[in-house]
Amino acid sequence: xxxxxxxxxxxxxxxxxxxxxxxxxxxxxxxxxxxxxxxxxxxxxxxxxxxxxxxxxxxxxxxxxxxxxxxxxxxxxxxxxxxxxxxxxxxxxxxxxxxxxxxxxxxxxxxxxxxxxxxxxxxxxxxxxxxxxxxxxxxxxxxxxxxxxxxxxxxxxxxxxxxxxxxxxxxxxxxxxxxxxxxxxxxxxxxxxxxxxxxxxxxxxxxxxxxxxxxxxxxxxxxxxxxxxxxxxxxxxxxxxxxxxxxxxxxxxxxxxxxxxxxxxxxxxxxxxxxxxxxxxxxxxxxxxxxxxxxxxxxxxxxxxxxxxxxxxxxxxxxxxxxxxxxxxxxxxxxxxxxxxxxxxxxxxxxxxxxxxxxxxxxxxxxxxxxxxxxxxxxxxxxxxxxxxxxxxxxxxxxxxxxxxxxxxxxxxxxxxxxxxxxxxxxxxxxxxxxxxxxxxxxxxxxx
Ligand code: ATP
Ligand code: MG
Numbered sequence: 185x186x187x188x189x190x191x192x193x194x195x196x197x198x199x200x201x202x203x204x205x206x207x208x209x210x211x212x213x214x215x216x217x218x219x220x221x222x223x224x225x226x227x228x229x230x231x232x233x234x235x236x237x238x239x240x241x242x243x244x245x246x247x248x249x250x251x252x253x254x255x256x257x258x259x260x261x262x263x264x265x266x267x268x269x270x271x272x273x274x275x276x277x278x279x280x281x282x283x284x285x286x287x288x289x290x291x292x293x294x295x296x297x298x299x300x301x302x303x304x305x306x307x308x309x310x311x312x313x314x315x316x317x318x319x320x321x322x323x324x325x326x327x328x329x330x331x332x333x334x335x336x337x338x339x340x341x342x343x344x345x346x347x348x349x350x351x352x353x354x355x356x357x358x359x360x361x362x363x364x365x366x367x368x369x370x371x372x373x374x375x376x377x378x379x380x381x382x383x384x385x386x387x388x389x390x391x392x393x394x395x396x397x398x399x400x401x402x403x404x405x406x407x408x409x410x411x412x413x414x415x416x417x418x419x420x421x422x423x424x425x426x427x428x429x430x431x432x433x434x435x436x437x438x439x440x441x442x443x444x445x446x447x448x449x450x451x452x453x454x455x456x457x458x459x460x461x462x463x464x465x466x467x468x469x470x471x472x473x474x475x476x477x478x479x480x481x482x483x484x485x486x487x488x489x490x491x492x493x494x495x496x497x498x499x500x501x502x503x504x505x506x507x508x509x510x511x512x513x514x515x516x517x518x519x520x521x522x523x524x525x526x527x528x529x530x531x532x533x534x535x536x537x538x539x540x541x542x543x544x545x546x547x548x549x550x551x552x553x554x555x556x557x558x559x560x561x562x563x564x565x566x567x568x569x570x571x572x573x574x575x576x577x578x579x580x581x582x583x584x585x586x587x588x589x590x591x592x593x594x595x596x597x598x599x600x601x602x603x604x605x606x607x608x609x610x611x612x613x614x615x616x617x618x619x620x621x622x623x624x625x626x627x628x629x630x631x632x
Contacts, residue, residue: 549565
């Protein structure tokens with residue numbers, strides 16, 4: 185059998201499918217794979233996209249394999265006649281297609297467990313180029329694989345993954361990346377830490393970290409993925425040394441980011457952080473939402489196990505529901521309006537009373553594009569947090585603040601939900617939520 189190369193330095197990406205080349209499906213697979221490969225310090229030389237035609241696929245495979253040590257492809261592994269990846273690659277590599285019994289059995293079992301008869305076509309998915317090394321697909325029928333494709337003294341490797349992003353990503357992260365990482369060469373290794381921040385603008389984060397890291401020692405990259413800004417530190421070096429440098433430089437960054445740093449890790453979310461804090465403190469949260477329409481509750485319940493700390497909430501969009509379900513007074517609404525700190529305070533307080541939760545967060549605002557006034561333009565949002573005091577029955581403190589947020593209706597909603605969750609986080613960490621410096625602060629107020 186042909187040997188895979190000991191070291192890998194370049195990668196090409198091949199996306200297949202008529203729907204991708206014709207623009208009906210945006211090629212998120214290529215962007216994702218390119219990003220993951222670049223993070224490893226690999227040279228991404230090209231991205232190719234072709235439709236489901238044997239001769240075009242063959243051209244693309246030969247071209248890509250001629251340019252890079254590794255070609256990573258997605259798509260064309262399905263059971264239908266337009267799924268041509270396996271047969272094309274077998275032809276390019278000059279090997280036969282052989283039935284992989286183990287994969288065939290696995291596909292039969294998937295159908296059996298679904299209680300459905302298996303169309304004969306599905307067995308095609310287990311017909312793989314001779315010499316393929318399986319990359320397990322935990323979520324779908326099509327197996328992925330690696331195949332060495334010798335050509336003119338080189339031994340480039342084809343890495344074949346399914347087109348469905350949900351299936352492809354874990355295969356990339358759990359199998360392909362470790363394989364690539366072990367072949368970076370020169371005893372070199374690439375390690376990184378990602379910090380998630382909220383409450384500072386990108387330029388403020390940039391300023392805070394200016395001059396902190398010598399570019400020779402580590403690379404710092406920012407990514408604004410609304411509504412948070414992440415900072416990624418990447419270090420390349422000999423394994424043990426790289427890890428200790430990463431720890432040292434990363435801790436320096438974390439310290440500089442201060443309370444704006446809410447989590448570390450690529451997939452860390454504010455709702456998960458808040459959930460962990462609530463769980464460890466043994467506290468329960470309720471929500472009283474107006475302009476966010478249930479978004480905060482939705483985000484909190486996206487986290488598995490949130491029933492441990494989230495009791496539920498009230499979406500009180502109308503004034504009458506604010507009164508009847510949350511006990512907001514008619515006078516408050518008449519004097520200050522629905523979008524006011526006074527109303528937010530009574531909403532939060534009312535949610536605690538109605539649910540018995542130790543904490544309640546409330547939002548009321550103008551998401552736009554209509555409904556703004558000179559005094560309260562679109563983006564005006566009041567947030568309040570009510571928490572049980574230490575003085576026993578009925579003791580409560582409530583804080584509220586008005587923000588001027590910006591953007592479209594959905595941005596205002598998402599931003600508001602993020603600020604509200606950040607308030608809960610800060611409160612639980614003993615930080616002052618009112619210090620959460622997002623948007624323009626209009627007023628601030630504390631009661632209790
Ligand atoms: P299946 O078994 O579902 O047929 P497959 O490996 O044959 O999987 P395709 O049929 O090419 O993959 O694509 C399946 C679905 O995955 C597409 O309908 C599309 O939604 C998504 N997809 C395919 N390629 C890409 C891509 N490059 N970027 C994002 N999504 C993609
Ligand atoms: Mg398909």
